[in-house]
Amino acid sequence: MFVWGEEDLNTEQSNSIRENGSVYLVACPGSGKTRTLTYKIAKELTELNSTKTWIVAITYTNRAADEIKERIELLGVDISQLWIGTIHSFCLEWVIKPYGAQHPSLEFGYRVIDSYDSEQLLDELCKPYSRQKITYYDCQYFFTTQGITYSCDPKKREIIRSIINSYHEILLSRNQIDFEQILYFAHQLIISNSTISKTLSNLFSFLLIDEFQDTREIQYSIFGEVIKKSNSRLNAFIVGDPNQAIFGSLGGYAITIEELNQISGQTFKLLGLTKNYRSSSKIVSHFSNYKVFDSDIVAAGEHSNYPTLVSYVDNVSKQDLASHLAEIIKYHISVENIDESEVCIIAPWWIHIASITRALSSQLPEYSFNGPGLTPFFRDEENFWYKLSKLILTEPSPSLYTRRIRWASEILEMLQNYDVSTINLKPKLLLRFINSLHLEIDDGLQHLADAFELISQELKVDFKSIAGLKEHYDAFFENAKKRIEKISKENVEYAGSIDNFRNVFKRRNGITVSTIHGIKGAEFDVVLAYGLLQGIVPHFNDKDPHSAHKLLYVIGSRARKHLHLISETGRGTNFYPKWPTNILAEHVFEYDDPIPFISQLN
Template sequence: MFIWKDGDLNKEQEAAVMECGSVFLIACPGSGKTRALTYKIAQELSRLGTQKTFVVAITYTNRAADEIRERVEALGVDTSQLWIGTIHAFCLEWILKPYGIYNNALKHGFRVIDIHEREMLFEQLCAPYRAEKISIFDCDFFFTSEGYRLCCLDERKHLRVRQILIQYFSTLRENRQIDFEMILFYAHKLIKFNKNITHILSMLFSMVLVDEYQDTKEIQYAIVAAILKAGESRMRAFIVGDPNQAIYETLGGYPIEHSDFEAMAGIQLKQMSLTRNYRSSEKIIHYFSKYKVYPSEIESFSASKDYPSLISYERGVMKADLLEELVRLVRLNIESLGIAPRQICIVAPWWVQLAGMTRHLVARMPEYDFDGPGMVPFANNIENFWYKLSKIALTKASPGMYVRRLRWAAELLKDLTAIGVDISALTAKSLLRECNAIEIEESDGLRYLRSFFEDIFAALEIDFHLYPTLDEHHEAFFQSSQARIDKLKKDGAEFIGDIVAFRKVFQPRTGITISTIHGVKGAEFDTVISFALLEGMVPHFKDPNGQQNAKRMLYVLGSRARKNLHLISECGRHNGIREEYKPTRQLASCRFTYNATDGS
């Protein structure tokens, strides 16, 4: 049995972890929900009485999955019976791949297309309707258990978009392809019409844990609930999240009510909470709490509780002077307040605002590095074999990375086996040794990866061109990556194709982080600096529930900061019809005594 030391968990965390039944846990920002999840997983793994059952943990991102797995391993607990990843990865691994033969569209095999391939197909299908101003952005959709819903808020375009989607789905079906959203559609369809699937899965899993439940879609709830319902008393659930941080509503995410999930899953969940914030100063908590939508309790237990936080709001900066204002605030925090560069994050609502600004910041402050999730220079498709291999190619052998890289190598061998490649002479360790032996002198990131991929397969004496899946994945990876680099360079990030930028993707951040509000969710920094906080951007001008979602975004933004928070609604930024954007209403109307940062 896994046992922790006194003081590892507070009373709220310990109560949630020790609860024998199913739990519905509402956790405020910085409350240690990841720690509670980690210890719960460790405890459940140590309780497994057979090697035939698994603990399943569903996270919002792959990065979160890696972090939690490594934390569990650091506790000395065997993770061989832990499956952890996103809901899309779960549906692929446990539903589509083993049971796709029961669906006519999947039974002859399928490939998941990446974002670039998706966009190229939509551009082709939208081309005849340019006069009607139909673009690929109008074609976004998400699935519910009843069918798909359009993300386009202009109802005048709906008829044409639905016609385009009919062609889109037909083309994918002809090519035996599915996109990211269709993973959920087919998974739900399979379990709906094949009840034995959920019964089998419920026998395999002892517990399902769901992180960030407030960003979960209805169809995702339906899939998880169906498995829990089939498990009856055999399975338990541990559902964690914060309804105040539900900022993915336009993509179908929403915080389900406790009672609704109970009814859907056919189980009882004990509602519990984590109310102690270990991240932010009392002043920061007081500020972001003003944007709460859900009435939750938050109490500061941070080591920085009494820190004299600077919280500023600037509405008079002109767009032309924005760069100098950002430089001033960065230097103020580093030089006067002693904040490390890696503990500073610059945030804007949209990546298009950040790309050009990043280029100018790099030029103005060459002494600092800049990192960011929006600056990933190659295609991020977790199902693409070459993306998985790039993780090993772009990271160096070191004691701290050994376990992670060994796990990646094992995943690659599993993929090769599924494709039909003979790997009987290989182990994860031997594959890793072959990768570590490759030395390439190349400054261009894509050329480096091409050379690495060729060298490793030459060393393994495997011609990957003989395997259609590997060949298709290879072409898709490089086409998508080149398109992404071209786009980022066009937006102003000329440095993005360099091998240095490639290597940063899988390294801990060392410089100032650049991120969108959605991208910064789940992270924390000593100082957060945000600009373009303007009505029409926060909230988005097409958001029908804009004011409530603006509050949630400001709540997320403010709660990322430990010590200092600087907010800017600049002047002189115009929309497509030359109207000037005004400050975000929820921000402008907030009653708070802000600090001056100019020494006045």
């Protein structure tokens, strides 16, 4: 049995882990949610009484899954009966691959297309509607148990519906499915064939779901069916923070415990993690004002009494914004000696980020910036060549050894699925050979192509003669070439070099620039957020009355030591200027004036 010391977990964490039934755990920011989830999985793994059952954990990202796996291994717990991954990976692995032939749209096979392929096709379908100002960005949609929900302006809905119908018809004719359809087809299979959910309920010993506030209604339905078919044998542990439910436009929402009980046929116990070990008391006090779910939050970490600066200004013009940000950044790095990798700049929309990154790079040439949009290929975990690229592009180091061995194992497993014999090849041998590759080729794509060829020769396998791998190969390189061309047009300094490629998998460095949605789950010593204006935060199309509360809660809860908020002037038009976000402007708080501490630089 897995045990832990008193110093490893606090009382709330221990109690939630020891609870034998199903748990609905509300975890405030910085409360050790991942550690709690890790220990819970470890405990359930050591209590398995059959070698034929699985512990299944659903994470929001593959990166989170990797982190949890490594933490469990470091605890000395065997993970051979753990399946952990995203909801899309779960649906592919457990539903579509074994049962897809039972669905008329999948009976002749399928290939999952990545986001780039989807964007390219939708761009083409939107071109006839350019006069109506229809673009790819209007074509966002998601499935519910009742059908498709469109995220576009209601005035554009009929055109978008027609475009999406054509899009799905083309995918069907090509035997392709996109990420949204993975959930849709998995749900249809489970609902139409009760044997599937019954079989899964017998295979699973325990089900865990991370970030439940970002989970979709159709996902809850899938899990609910599996739990229900177990006749109360299968317990579940779902953890998240309803106050951080900011992915409503993508279908995510924080299910209530009453709804969860109803769809699963179980009675979940409500528990909470209330101690924030990340932020100072002042920062906790600020972002707690924006809670929409009533839960306690107490600053309990090493920074709880830190002499924090929390500033808010609404009189900086758009033209002076970069200079204002630059002054604050210089103060914290040069005066307080905060590392630049611990500084984050947040904007609500991607469109605001490129220009501010360029301006700051010009004003602060001594610092580096880790901006978005420079990834030369999509993170497609289902693509064999993407997985192999991760192994090639990550530097050999003791800290990454466990992770890279796992990736090597996954690569060999994928080869076995393509009927490639790997009986004489072990993960360590594959990793050793890849570590020995030393190619003097600066072009990223050519470097990978040559590395792939050398690996093919070493394994004595003609990868390109295997239809599925050849299809993945062509898709990987075609999409990467197009993406590099697009990035190069927008960023003249980007060259598609092997260093650019390696940066994809390197640990965070430089000042991070991202959106609110993109930064969720991260934490920094200093957070600066701008664009906090009505119509932007919240978005003008957002019908959730609590949207701005949740966004400001997420922004504030990313910060450990300092938080700076800006509602700049000069956005919008002369006739319709954008004003500060209402609830932020109305929030009575003892803000710090940024001018005195900035003046210390002069």
